[in-house]
């Protein structure tokens with residue numbers, strides 16, 4: 337897209353909007369000179385997908401005639417957004433009748449600019465939330481914690497939720513829910529004929545009443561490479577169908593993983609309290625902050641803390657190195673975790689009253705805001721009365 341501003345204030349707003357994560361793949365050229373400069377620019381070149389024009393004055397007659405000449409230079413499939421400080425219904429109507437897709441009333445903040453651009457690009461902000469879990473190292477519990485947080489979110493929110501195992505060929509999501517994956521994520525992502533035409537629902541297993549699961553059941557004999565374009569498209573489809581989607585990512589730093597990390601709403605990094613965990617967490621936080629400058633920091637879990645006899649780093653060491661205090665410190669609890677894994681159950685089921693279960697439940701409320709107010713506390717009076725009378 338190209339943007340032609342008239343005032344330096346709006347140029348700053350445009351630059352701030354351009355740093356938004358979902359616009360990070362949009363090539364945004366910001367130039368001064370307003371409509372006259374745009375006319376020069378497109379005298380010989382064709383117009384891009386989106387052109388944003390700031391009006392140079394409040395003289396509506398003059399601005400109308402400039403826009404009319406611009407319309408002649410503009411390709412039919414280019415979306416035109418106009419920004420100006422005039423608040424006039426007739427002018428607005430005239431713009432719409434003449435094919436302008438949106439009018440930004442100035443002054444405005446970068447959030448409003450981002451919204452208008454999302455609209456022009458058909459990116460829905462209101463669609464479902466996507467949360468990715470990623471280990472700072474392999475084997476640190478990223479998957480198992482992801483599965484628990486997904487299950488807790490589905491249960492407490494009561495909203496359709498999806499857990500996607502992206503550790504193609506090696507994933508444990510289906511195992512952890514005692515399910516056998518039939519058609520896995522690999523098929524969904526790569527048999528583009530079937531995958532594109534059919535609803536995501538066709539590929540899922542039911543793990544719990546509100547939790548669907550896409551497990552990996554791919555044969556290791558067939559090589560599978562997820563591409564950045566595939567993951568982007570698939571995440572968009574998940575978002576359309578589910579309120580919450582949890583991506584269980586393998587421990588890699590490839591192109592498609594980086595693309596996924598740009599697309600998701602929230603990231604949870606899981607690290608073990610050792611030197612490699614610390615170093616990788618620091619590197620990942622630095623990279624993620626650069627990739628997502630307008631977003632909050634990722635969440636950080638320190639997992640498997642307190643192994644007897646092991647020298648361990650602490651939360652404050654992570655705070656010092658990565659600039660992020662862990663949101664959750666999870667103790668090493670081999671009995672609980674291995675019992676759950678062996679039975680294909682969650683620790684909420686095998687050890688409902690354990691500290692680990694409680695910590696994970698609280699953490700789900702941190703990752704997915706508003707989750708906590710949904711049920712337990714507000715509770716339903718009748719059910720509380722019943723539970724009392726039963727006791």
Ligand SMILES: Nc1ncnc2c1ncn2[C@@H]1O[C@H](COP(=O)(O)OP(=O)(O)O)[C@@H](O)[C@H]1O
Nearest residue numbers: 471474475476477478479480640668669670673
């Ligand atoms: N806090 C913990 N205490 C004990 N065992 C754990 C803990 N967290 C995870 N595990 C176990 O560690 C193993 C590896 O976990 P997994 O989630 O597959 O790691 P990753 O996805 O990071 O490779 C699993 O057997 C899991 O049950």
Ligand SMILES: [Mg+2]
Nearest residue numbers: 478479503586
């Ligand atoms: Mg894993």
